[in-house]
Amino acid sequence: MTASQSAGITRVLRSRGPMAVLCAVLMAGLLLVSGCAHLPQSGPVGTSDPLPGAESQMNYSFTPAGPxxxxxxxxIIRGFLNAGTGIQDDYATAREFLTEDAATSWNPEARTLVYHEAPTVVPSAEDSQYEVQMEVDSVVDERGIMNRMPANTSEAVGFELTQVDGQWRIAQAPGGSMLETAQFRALFASHELYFYDQSYTYAVPDLRWFLNRSGTAADIVGALMDGPSPYLDGAVKTAFQSGSELSRPSVPVSGGLAKVDLTSQAVESADPLTRQRxxxxxxxxxxxxxxxxxxxMSVDLNPLDLGEVPESFDPATINPGVGSTQxxxxxxxxxxxxxxxxxxVGGLQTELEGxxxxxxxxxxGTMFAFLNEDRTRMITAGTDGSQQPEVEGEELTRPSFDSSGWIWTVDHANGTRIMALEATDQGEASRxxxxxxxxxxxxxxxxxxxxxxRAxxxxGEGDSAHLYLAGVIRDSEGVPRGLGSPVRLEPTVPVNDVNWLSDQELLVAATSSDSSVEAQTIGLDxxxxxxxxxxxxxxxxxxPGxxxxxAETAEAVHTLAGSTWRSQAGALAQDLAFPG
Incomplete structure (x- = not known):
């Protein structure tokens, strides 16, 4: 792409606002990448206005060439991979590379495999069979759930070809599509599905990825009714009963109003409180x-009467605040x-040496938990002078309060044990x-x-530590019972500590008193x-907020201003923590 082309795109989009200018920059980058064999070589890459139901970003239209x-x-195999960017007409161009039977059975949305570098096509020992090898960044399943892969993860997928009227065509292809990272970012966007905590007090985000197309709203609603991601199973609730689904495969949007038409089964047992939720x-x-x-909401195209808002209904909180006091x-x-x-902090009655x-x-802000200096005791106390049971162990981790009043730590005295103590319970030991x-x-x-x-x-084991996210499973009384199967997040800096920056972002670093430390913000997307x-x-x-x-050093407390750490001139303190 020439400089004049880049400037032309920028001039056109600047009139549409700063977001469009940002998209122009991405567009320029994508066109440059196309010259490096990562995007289709034989068809142009265009832009279009945001489609109905798409997020506030530019939508990219790829027109790859057929065989x-x-x-x-x-x-043929490389052309098929490139044609995975052409989502128009149900991937019509990609189907041209397949035999008639394969074109009918191939499901392009079974999964989306996102790779870093140009794949390698390797012939197999058997005639007409090939293997495509690639370095995988992530995999998105048909529900929009993304699994990030550890660095240097590779995958090989098989293809079988045959000749049709003297031309090679693919007789067997893996389900789904394969996209280079720049292609994926142009075609997909992340969206938050929202579920509830066990008390319906908080709205909990579940990040998914969907194609930018006119049917995005229906894709999102369908995924919402299917339920949360596996790592959140048992940790969150939904107002939709099992088996709920749309009565038609679309969610039309008119004048800003999304019309969600449900089957009668989705609402037949829903009381007014459930309908509000x-x-x-x-x-x-x-x-x-x-x-x-x-x-x-409607049922079989008839508007659904929600009735009066019950007194027991309270709007759910997103990303709850914690104030500014640490x-x-x-x-x-x-x-x-x-x-x-x-x-x-006044009013605490504790017995602690050191x-x-x-x-x-x-x-x-009324209850506190802390460790002794050798980290063998977790002590809890309230500003009203109350004292709570303690947790004893070895190499205890920093306590963490949850929204239900439970205090969490990890004990390494006999293996690895996650312990929780109810802050208001005077009688029970830790669980x-x-x-x-x-x-x-x-x-x-x-x-x-x-x-x-979520936890x-x-x-890790030895010097290798990783970041995990697991759902907190509770019983009907809100008592924590377990952590569900986790997902592994992939920061690119060493880690030994983590904090929640918001309900969708974490801050991680490998703290050290004598080394230079890089902190990193990692989003759930x-x-x-x-x-x-x-x-x-x-x-x-x-x-949050x-x-x-x-950040702390031996000499000062620092705050992050843009990309720069600035030391504060006030009081020196250590082990700072916001509520939670």
């Missing part, structure tokens, strides 16, 4: 589409830390939480999300932002 006359088997769940989930400003340690005692000033370390504070998948991994950090539904865990290194970062703290990111 060339007398193309070799390798060329269904409505709210749809509104929260479809709110991310720039064409949707409201939702109307707990910290200064001069050997617990203090409130806000801005750059400290105030001693300095408390790694304190945590409940969401309402062990089932997490068989952890095995013998050593856990260096565990933080519960502020909606109480972020840094765990896989996005990564690496922050400027800070020498001797021994800890960090984060809170307008709160800055804090």
């Amino acid at each position: 060339a006359q007398d193309a070799s088997p390798e060329e 269904m409505q709210q769940q749809l509104e929260l989930t479809l709110d991310g589409l720039n064409s949707v400003s409201g939702v109307e 707990v910290a340690v200064a001069d050997g005692e617990l203090v409130y830390f806000e801005g750059d000033a400290t105030v001693p 300095t408390p370390v790694d304190p945590a504070m409940s969401l309402d 062990e939480i089932s997490a068989e998948w952890l095995g013998d991994r050593t856990v260096s950090a565990l933080r519960i999300s502020r909606d109480g539904t 972020a865990i840094v765990a 896989g996005s990564l932002v690496t922050h400027r290194p800070l020498l001797g970062m021994t800890g960090f703290s984060t809170g 307008d709160n800055p990111v804090y």
Whole structure:
């Protein structure tokens, strides 16, 4: 692409606003990539206005070429892979590379395999069979659930070809499509499906990926009714009963109103409270589409009467705030830390020799938990002078409060045991939480999300630590019982600690008192932002909303301003933590 072409695209899009300018930059990058054999070579890449139901981003239209006359088997396979970008007319161009039977049976949306570099096509020992080898970045299944792959993950998929009227065609192809990372980012967008915590107090995001096309709203609603991602099974609730589905495969949007037409089975046993929660769940989930400003539910095209709003219905909270006050340690005692000033925490009655370390504070600011210096005891206390049972063990991790009042830590005295203690319970000892998948991994950090539904865990063996996200499974009384099967997130910096930056972002780093430390923000959508290194970062703290990111060194408390760490001139404190 020439400089004049790039400038022309930018001039056209600048008149449409800053978001369009950003898309112009991405467009220019995509066209440059196309010259490096990662995008289709024989067809143009175009843009179009956002489709109804698409997010507020430019939609890209690829027009790959069909099979060339007398193309070799390798060329047919590569052409088929490139044609996976042409989603028009149900992937009509890609089907041209297949035999008639294969074209009928091939399901392009079974999964989407996203790769880094140009695939290698390797002939197999048997005639007419080939293997395509590629380095995989991620895999998106038919429900839009993305699984990020560890670095250097490779996969091989098989193809079988035959001749039809003297031309090579694919007789057997793997289900799904295969896209290079730039192609995937142009064709897909992430969307939040929203479910509820066990008490219906919080709305919990479940990140999915869908094609940017006119049917996106229906794709999203269909996925919502199918239920949460596997790692959230048992951790979240939905207002839609099992078997709920759309009565037709579309969700038309007119004048900003998304019309969701359900089957009678979806609402036949739903009382007024459940219907309000269904409505709210749809509104929260479809709110991310720039064409949707409201939702109307109907049954077999007849508007659904929601009735009066029950007194027991409360709007769900998204990304709950925690205020701006932190707990910290200064001069050997617990203090409130806000801005750059400290105030001693009064009213605590504890018996502790030495300095408390790694304190945590409940969401309402009245309960505290902290460790002794050798991390063999977790002590809990309230500002009203109350004292709670303790947890004893070895190499205890920093406590974490959840929204139900449970305090979490990990004990390594006899293997790895996740422990939870109810902050309001005067009589019971701590409870062990089932997490068989952890095995013998050593856990260096565990933080519960502020909606109480997810645990972020840094765990590993030896010097190899990884970041996991697991759903918190509770019984009907809200008592935590276990952690579900996790997903592994893939930061690109070393990690030994983690904090929730928001309900969709985590901050991680490998803290060290004598090394330069890179912290990184990792989104549940896989996005990564690496922050400027800070020498001797021994800890960090984060809170949702307008709160800055804090980091500690032996000399000062720092805040992140843009990409720069700025030291504060106020009181020196250690082990800062926002509520949670």
